[in-house]
Amino acid sequence: MEQNLTKNDEEKDNQFDWYSYMIELEHLTGNSVPNEYSADVISYLKLTKKIVQPLLECDIPEEFQSAPIYRP
Amino acid sequence: MNNKFLYKDASKISSAVRKGEVSAREITESFLQRAITLNDKYNCFSQFLSSRALKEADKVDAIIERGGDPGVLAGVPYGVKNLFDVEGVTTLAGSVMYKDNPAAEKDATVIKRLQRSGAVLIGTLHMSEFAYGYTNENSHYGPVKNPHDITRVSGGSSGGSGSSVAAGMVSFSLGSDTNGSIRLPAALCGVFGFKPTYGSLSRFGTKMFASSFDHVGPLARSVEDIATAFDAMCGTDPYDPVCHGGNDVSLVSSLNQKIDDLRLASLDGYFKNNGSDESYESVDHVCKALNITNSVKISNTDSARGAAFVITHCEGGLEHENDIRNNIDKFDPTTRAGFITGTLLPANWYVKAQKFRSWYRSQVLNIFNDFDILLAPATPFSATKIGQKTMKLDGSDVPVLSNLGIYAQPLSFIGLPILSVPIHGIGGMPHGVQLITAPGKESSLIKIASYLENEGICIAPIANGAVK
Numbered sequence: 277m278e279q280n281l282t283k284n285d286e287e288k289d290n291q292f293d294w295y296s297y298m299i300e301l302e303h304l305t306g307n308s309v310p311n312e313y314s315a316d317v318i319s320y321l322k323l324t325k326k327i328v329q330p331l332l333e334c335d336i337p338e339e340f341q342s343a344p345i346y347r348p
Numbered sequence: 349m350n351n352k353f354l355y356k357d358a359s360k361i362s363s364a365v366r367k368g369e370v371s372a373r374e375i376t377e378s379f380l381q382r383a384i385t386l387n388d389k390y391n392c393f394s395q396f397l398s399s400r401a402l403k404e405a406d407k408v409d410a411i412i413e414r415g416g417d418p419g420v421l422a423g424v425p426y427g428v429k430n431l432f433d434v435e436g437v438t439t440l441a442g443s444v445m446y447k448d449n450p451a452a453e454k455d456a457t458v459i460k461r462l463q464r465s466g467a468v469l470i471g472t473l474h475m476s477e478f479a480y481g482y483t484n485e486n487s488h489y490g491p492v493k494n495p496h497d498i499t500r501v502s503g504g505s506s507g508g509s510g511s512s513v514a515a516g517m518v519s520f521s522l523g524s525d526t527n528g529s530i531r532l533p534a535a536l537c538g539v540f541g542f543k544p545t546y547g548s549l550s551r552f553g554t555k556m557f558a559s560s561f562d563h564v565g566p567l568a569r570s571v572e573d574i575a576t577a578f579d580a581m582c583g584t585d586p587y588d589p590v591c592h593g594g595n596d597v598s599l600v601s602s603l604n605q606k607i608d609d610l611r612l613a614s615l616d617g618y619f620k621n622n623g624s625d626e627s628y629e630s631v632d633h634v635c636k637a638l639n640i641t642n643s644v645k646i647s648n649t650d651s652a653r654g655a656a657f658v659i660t661h662c663e664g665g666l667e668h669e670n671d672i673r674n675n676i677d678k679f680d681p682t683t684r685a686g687f688i689t690g691t692l693l694p695a696n697w698y699v700k701a702q703k704f705r706s707w708y709r710s711q712v713l714n715i716f717n718d719f720d721i722l723l724a725p726a727t728p729f730s731a732t733k734i735g736q737k738t739m740k741l742d743g744s745d746v747p748v749l750s751n752l753g754i755y756a757q758p759l760s761f762i763g764l765p766i767l768s769v770p771i772h773g774i775g776g777m778p779h780g781v782q783l784i785t786a787p788g789k790e791s792s793l794i795k796i797a798s799y800l801e802n803e804g805i806c807i808a809p810i811a812n813g814a815v816k
Contacts, residue, residue: 301692316685331654342702
C-alpha cells in the first residue's frame with residue numbers, strides 16, 4: 277500500500293520536477309492545465325505515484341500479456 | 349396515501365398489485381409523495397418523473413384489468429442514478445456541464461427491461477460527478493445525506509441510489525460500479541448492493557466512467573429484490589459490446605436454497621489491514637454465522653489497487669478529454685485534478701497495469717478452485733461526516749477520499765460478481781460485507797445472502813429517521 281514507498285523513493289518523488297513533467301505532457305497531449313489548477317494536479321500526480329508504486333515494483337511472470345485474448 | 353405498502357419490499361408490492369389488492373397508480377402516487385417530501389431532507393433525487401411514472405403505472409393497471417400479467421415487478425417504484433439515459437430527460441452524470449445537453453431519445457437498455465417487467469421509474473438520483481468519488485459530496489448539487497445520520501455521507505458514487513433505498517423512497521434503485529460505486533453506498537447506507545459479473549448486464553445508454561471496469565446493478569432492501577431486479581435486466585445486448593447477458597440461471601430460483609455444499613473463506617492479508625475494528629468485526633459476525641474458519645490471502649493486492657487506479661484514471665481521463673479541453677472550469681473541484689491526471693500518466697504504467705490485470709485475475713480465479721465464496725469488508729470504516737477529510741486509523745490520519753474504496757477497488761477490475769450485504773448494530777452506523785465469487789456464479793452469492801437474511805444476520809431496515 278502507500279506505506280510500501282521507501283524513504284529513498286519518497287525522496288526521489290519529492291525531488292522530481294512534477295511541474296515540468298505536467299507542462300511537457302500538456303504540450304504532448306494538447307490538454308492545457310490553467311495555473312489555478314496546477315497545484316491540485318501536481319498533488320494528484322504525487323498521490324497516484326504513491327498508490328502505483330507497489331505495481332511498479334511487482335514482477336509479473338513473462339507468460340502474462342497485456343493483450344486481449346481472441347478465441348475463434 | 350396508501351401507507352400499508354410504503355415500507356414493503358418490491359416483491360410484496362408486486363404481489364399485491366398483481367393480485368389486485370392495490371393499484372399500481374395508488375402505489376406510485378404514494379411513493380412519489382413520500383419521496384418528494386423526504387427529498388428535502390436527504391437530497392437523493394435530481395429529478396422526479398411523476399408524469400412518466402403515472403403513465404407506466406396506468407399501463408400496469410390496464411394489463412391487470414385485461415387479465416394479463418404485467419411482470420414480476422408490477423407497480424414497483426424505483427429510481428436510477430442520473431447517468432442512465434431516460435427518454436426525454438437530460439443525462440447529467442452528476443455534472444453541470446451536461447445540464448443543457450439535449451434530452452435522451454430513448455431509455456437505457458436495462459430501464460427498458462425493467463419497464464417490460466412492470467417496474468415504475470419515479471425519478472433520477474444524484475451521484476458523484478462522472479461517477480468519480482466515494483462520498484457523493486457533489487459540489488454542484490450538494491451532498492446526498494445518509495438516512496441513518498444526515499450529518500454523514502451516503503457513500504458514492506451511487507449515493508442517491510443507496511440513500512433513497514435506505515430511506516424507503518423507492519423499493520430498489522440502479523447504480524453503477526467502477527471501483528466500488530454500488531458496494532460503497534450500499535454498505536454505508538445499510539442496504540444490499542450488487543455488482544454482477546462484468547458484462548452480464550447491458551450498459552448501453554449509460555454514461556461511462558472507465559469502460560473496462562463499468563458495471564451496472566441494483567441496490568435494494570432484500571435479497572429477493574436484488575435477485576428479481578437482476579433477472580429482469582439480464583440478457584444480451586448488441587449495443588453493448590462487452591455484454592454477454594449473464595448465465596441462464598435465474599437468481600430468484602437460488603433464494604432459500606441449501607448452502608451446505610458451498611466452500612467459504614474470509615480474505616486475509618490486505619483485507620485485514622488499514623481498516624477499523626468495526627469493519628473487521630462485521631466480517632467476523634458473518635463468518636461466525638456461517639461457521640467459517642478458513643481464511644485465504646490474495647497476493648499482490650496492493651499492486652492490484654495501483655493497477656486499478658492507473659487504468660481507471662487513464663480511461664476516465666480519455667473519456668472526459670473534451671470536457672477537460674472545453675469546460676475545465678465546470679468540473680467539480682473534487683474530480684477535476686483526477687481526470688486531468690488521467691491524461692498525463694506514462695504509457696508504461698498503463699501497459700504494466702493491464703499485464704498485471706491478466707496475472708492477478710488468473711491468481712484469484714485459482715483461489716476459486718478451493719473456495720466458492722470469499723468474504724471481505726466493503727469499506728475500511730463506516731460513513732464519515734459530511735466535509736470530513738481524514739479518518740483516524742491505527743493512530744494515523746488517513747485521507748477519506750483515497751481510502752474509502754481500498755477493499756472494493758482491487759476486486760472490480762477483474763470483473764468478479766460481488767454482493768455487499770448490510771450489517772447493522774456494530775458501532776453506530778451500518779457496515780457492509782462483500783460476498784465475492786467467481787465470474788458467472790452469482791447464484792452462490794444469492795444462496796448465501798438469502799441464508800444470512802433469513803437468519804437475521806444481514807437485514808436492511810428502512811432508516812429510523814425516514815419512518816414516520
